[in-house]
Amino acid sequence: MAVGTLDTFPKLLMHHAHARGARPAIREKDLGIWQTWTWKRFADEVRALAGGLHADGLRRGSHVALVSDNRPRLYAAMCAIQCLGGVPVPLYQDAVAEEMVFPIQNAEITLAFAEDQEQVDKLLEILPRCPTLARIYYDNPRGLRRYKQTQLRSYDDLLAAGSKLDQSVVDREIDKGGGNDVAGMFFTSGTTAAPKGVVHTHASLLGPARTAAEMEKLGEKDVILAYLPPAWIGQNIFSCAQAFVTGYCICCPEAPETVMTDMREIGPTYYFAPPRVLETLLTQVSIRMDDASSVKRWLYRKFMGVASRVGGALLDGKPVSIVDRFFYFLGDILVYGPLRNVLGMSRVRVGYTAGEAIGPDLFRFYRSIGINLKQLYGSTETAVFVCIQPDGEVRADTVGPAVKGVELRFSPERELLIRSGGLFREYYKNPEATRQAKDAEGWFHTGDAGFFDAGGHVKIIDRVKDVGQLADGTLFAPKYLENKLKFFPYIKEAVCFGHARDRACAFINIDPEAIGNWAEKRNMPYSGYTDLASRDEVYDLVRECVERVNADLAGEPEIANSQIHRFLILHKELEADDGELTRTRKVRRGYIGEKYEPLLKALYSADSMVHVSAQVRYEDGRTGTFSADLKIRDARTFAPAAAKHAA
Amino acid sequence: MILTVENVSLAFGGVRALQDVSFDVKEHEIRAIIGPNGAGKSSMLNVLNGVYHPQKGKIRFGAKEFTDMDSHEAAALGIARTFQNIALFKGMTVLDNIMTGRNLKMRCNFLQQAVWFGPAKREEMAHRRAAEEIIDFLEIQHVRKTPVGRLPYGLQKRVELGRALAAEPKLLLLDEPMAGMNLEEKQDMCRFVLDVNDQFGTTIVLIEHDMGVVMDISDRVVVLDYGRKIADGVPEEIKNNKAVIDAYLGVAH
Numbered sequence: 001m002a003v004g005t006l007d008t009f010p011k012l013l014m015h016h017a018h019a020r021g022a023r024p025a026i027r028e029k030d031l032g033i034w035q036t037w038t039w040k041r042f043a044d045e046v047r048a049l050a051g052g053l054h055a056d057g058l059r060r061g062s063h064v065a066l067v068s069d070n071r072p073r074l075y076a077a078m079c080a081i082q083c084l085g086g087v088p089v090p091l092y093q094d095a096v097a098e099e100m101v102f103p104i105q106n107a108e109i110t111l112a113f114a115e116d117q118e119q120v121d122k123l124l125e126i127l128p129r130c131p132t133l134a135r136i137y138y139d140n141p142r143g144l145r146r147y148k149q150t151q152l153r154s155y156d157d158l159l160a161a162g163s164k165l166d167q168s169v170v171d172r173e174i175d176k177g178g179g180n181d182v183a184g185m186f187f188t189s190g191t192t193a194a195p196k197g198v199v200h201t202h203a204s205l206l207g208p209a210r211t212a213a214e215m216e217k218l219g220e221k222d223v224i225l226a227y228l229p230p231a232w233i234g235q236n237i238f239s240c241a242q243a244f245v246t247g248y249c250i251c252c253p254e255a256p257e258t259v260m261t262d263m264r265e266i267g268p269t270y271y272f273a274p275p276r277v278l279e280t281l282l283t284q285v286s287i288r289m290d291d292a293s294s295v296k297r298w299l300y301r302k303f304m305g306v307a308s309r310v311g312g313a314l315l316d317g318k319p320v321s322i323v324d325r326f327f328y329f330l331g332d333i334l335v336y337g338p339l340r341n342v343l344g345m346s347r348v349r350v351g352y353t354a355g356e357a358i359g360p361d362l363f364r365f366y367r368s369i370g371i372n373l374k375q376l377y378g379s380t381e382t383a384v385f386v387c388i389q390p391d392g393e394v395r396a397d398t399v400g401p402a403v404k405g406v407e408l409r410f411s412p413e414r415e416l417l418i419r420s421g422g423l424f425r426e427y428y429k430n431p432e433a434t435r436q437a438k439d440a441e442g443w444f445h446t447g448d449a450g451f452f453d454a455g456g457h458v459k460i461i462d463r464v465k466d467v468g469q470l471a472d473g474t475l476f477a478p479k480y481l482e483n484k485l486k487f488f489p490y491i492k493e494a495v496c497f498g499h500a501r502d503r504a505c506a507f508i509n510i511d512p513e514a515i516g517n518w519a520e521k522r523n524m525p526y527s528g529y530t531d532l533a534s535r536d537e538v539y540d541l542v543r544e545c546v547e548r549v550n551a552d553l554a555g556e557p558e559i560a561n562s563q564i565h566r567f568l569i570l571h572k573e574l575e576a577d578d579g580e581l582t583r584t585r586k587v588r589r590g591y592i593g594e595k596y597e598p599l600l601k602a603l604y605s606a607d608s609m610v611h612v613s614a615q616v617r618y619e620d621g622r623t624g625t626f627s628a629d630l631k632i633r634d635a636r637t638f639a640p641a642a643a644k645h646a647a
Numbered sequence: 648m649i650l651t652v653e654n655v656s657l658a659f660g661g662v663r664a665l666q667d668v669s670f671d672v673k674e675h676e677i678r679a680i681i682g683p684n685g686a687g688k689s690s691m692l693n694v695l696n697g698v699y700h701p702q703k704g705k706i707r708f709g710a711k712e713f714t715d716m717d718s719h720e721a722a723a724l725g726i727a728r729t730f731q732n733i734a735l736f737k738g739m740t741v742l743d744n745i746m747t748g749r750n751l752k753m754r755c756n757f758l759q760q761a762v763w764f765g766p767a768k769r770e771e772m773a774h775r776r777a778a779e780e781i782i783d784f785l786e787i788q789h790v791r792k793t794p795v796g797r798l799p800y801g802l803q804k805r806v807e808l809g810r811a812l813a814a815e816p817k818l819l820l821l822d823e824p825m826a827g828m829n830l831e832e833k834q835d836m837c838r839f840v841l842d843v844n845d846q847f848g849t850t851i852v853l854i855e856h857d858m859g860v861v862m863d864i865s866d867r868v869v870v871l872d873y874g875r876k877i878a879d880g881v882p883e884e885i886k887n888n889k890a891v892i893d894a895y896l897g898v899a900h
Binding site for chain 2: 029031033142146254257261
């Protein structure tokens with residue numbers, strides 16, 4: 001088979017079975033031992049399974065749901081479905097039964113794969129409302145022995161039946177497939193509206209996967225740990241599309257709780273983690289470091305200092321003095337190497353993070369100990385890869401330039417528009433939404449606002465609907481400012497205002513733990529949050545943070561005018577119970593603005609004090625009145641030109 | 648009948664812990680023993696696996712009949728148990744604790760163990776596999792190599808069940824497997840007990856205070872009060888039994 005015709009997942013699989021049949025394709029830890037499927041074994045399994053599915057009536061174009069954690073059998077099932085021209089629809093395995101109703105009805109799912117009893121129970125529960133669902137295949141038979149439902153069939157049974165059949169029909173079906181066939185459907189989370197099924201073709205998944213793999217020089221020797229939900233497109237790209245393109249090995253963890261251990265055992269060379277995972281890892285390291293002996297703590301402090309000074313520069317290939325190189329070399333032996341080993345990142349060549357803004361300190365920590373962590377930008381609709389930071393051009397606050405083959409531009413409203421071969425075909429049975437998202441010229445409207453920085457990197461600042469303008473027309477991106485503030489450990493929440501006003505101002509919530517520790521170290525007695533929040537020392541501390549943000553902003557001409565001129569520290573912590581935060585702890589800016597209107601007015605006046613009297617609701621349900629004078633402080637701002645000196 | 652208890656009486660000096668208790672356990676069932684504090688439930692369990700020797704009465708397990716037996720005999724016959732207060736080796740890992748449960752199944756002699764290569768190694772691999780199957784079954788892979796003392800209580804209880812299962816018992820005695828657990832841990836434990844019963848066909852005798860659990864998962868229930876059997880039957884009968892209600896709620900004297 002010529003490489004040029006390898007335009008679908010199944011064709012690629014058969015190609016690997018020939019070209020590198022004995023190399024590992026997928027691994028899973030079972031009964032404490034890593035079990036390997038070679039590409040040959042993988043292909044055999046897929047063909048047998050496809051034979052069984054064909055006999056069970058799976059035809060071109062029908063949708064099959066998959067509810068499972070990362071398992072070799074899940075990926076085999078996905079590919080078997082694709083062999084016959086069917087469309088795999090992976091669903092989130094931790095979704096409750098109710099959340100599965102819509103996708104199954106919407107996509108007219110006829111067959112479903114379920115990992116175990118838990119998932120089978122969910123599907124059976126909603127069966128009466130999903131009349132199209134005719135068959136449920138289950139992998140792990142535990143607890144299912146006494147289930148009498150005729151829809152149930154075990155994976156083993158399907159496989160055994162399929163391997164006895166003549167599989168030439170499978171080969172014919174594989175040959176019939178083409179790059180423009182639908183390869184998969186991914187449901188968006190749908191927190192605000194009904195979920196949408198994002199339809200991707202083989203070409204739109206494999207194209208970007210191939211481009212990115214070439215850019216990072218991924219090959220058959222690479223290894224990845226598949227630990228994020230298979231229903232998320234990223235997992236599909238990293239542990240399916242890119243593996244199929246390059247022939248690298250996918251490793252499935254033993255259980256969700258064992259990911260850390262599995263990671264150390266496998267030592268992946270290619271890695272993806274959202275910022276919150278990286279943060280959890282760093283917290284674990286810090287906690288364990290605090291418990292270490294004093295010699296180790298001293299070493300860690302000393303050498304992490306060296307690392308944060310020169311580690312990133314070394315990784316970027318920038319010039320570093322011979323003395324620093326020596327110290328870094330020493331630190332690598334004593335601290336960074338062992339640390340990377342504990343994190344399971346000794347062999348990571350390419351690591352990505354994406355999904356939300358990452359704190360610069362967090363990002364630099366990983367880079368400073370020699371892990372090539374980079375940012376990327378993408379979404380379900382774009383098959384992930386839109387922007388990737390190339391080696392040597394890695395920064396904490398951008399997502400990198402466009403990947404080859406991707407066109408980017410910003411609308412007048414600063415919305416990022418994308419045109420590329422990786423764009424989804426449509427939202428399933430939702431032409432209205434498709435038209436809104438993808439215009440006539442094929443530009444996809446991301447809903448994200450941003451701009452190109454001086455180096456041509458894309459900088460995402462906020463959702464378009466939240467971005468406003470100062471009175472002078474400068475871009476005002478509240479979330480961008482708030483994130484910058486929140487990256488300081490002393491600041492827990494921030495709420496920035498400035499839309500249609502002459503300058504930006506902020507409400508600050510201090511972090512009672514971090515500031516509490518800080519106060520204790522300085523022998524500063526305090527009674528509680530409100531007391532801490534009103535201290536002049538604390539105001540000074542917060543002012544420094546705000547001014548550093550301002551200095552940062554001065555370096556970005558597009559938004560330099562949205563520096564924060566005045567701020568106050570709120571007398572109470574923002575609470576979801578009081579409606580100030582959403583349940584996922586996002587600030588509800590509009591509501592807060594209304595609720596604390598007198599404070600907001602004072603911020604935009606010349607007063608340095610504002611009286612507040614408010615109803616507070618205690619945790620036990622009682623209410624009381626609180627009244628105090630809040631201080632308002634000015635923060636120094638920087639002229640855009642003076643940026644370099646100030647920073 | 649896998650187990651029959653006939654007219655068993657047990658006394659510690661003047662304290663009569665069990666008086667003339669008779670009941671039976673069918674193959675493959677889940678049999679609960681309940682009763683107020685001090686009713687003699689744990690004593691009964693200790694009689695069943697040979698820790699206490701009753702002064703009177705007979706116990707028939709399978710084809711064998713005893714007036715009393717020692718606990719190592721009970722273990723060899725295929726009776727395993729867990730304890731009310733966890734009795735694991737706190738400093739050893741989960742895996743090692745479960746491996747101790749296979750102690751009676753190891754056949755290699757001291758010399759072979761010392762040389763290790765050959766039969767001893769093969770045997771250890773087989774036992775390790777059995778232990779891993781239990782780890783997989785109880786979903787404790789993530790703590791496989793963690794010392795038991797560092798685990799939360801609910802998990803320790805699960806490990807103890809694992810060690811008992813490692814002996815591949817015909818009869819499993821569980822002494823308050825859900826005591827001190829929160830609702831979620833209890834649900835998990837119930838699921839494991841039912842799965843053990845279903846998948847391995849193990850007969851289970853359990854003592855439990857949580858009536859919801861008892862009524863949900865057991866096939867038949869024995870009720871003891873002050874060392875005497877006051878009721879015996881399926882959960883429905885027990886729930887409505889006057890003597891049982893009186894024993895639990897007390898009656899006016």
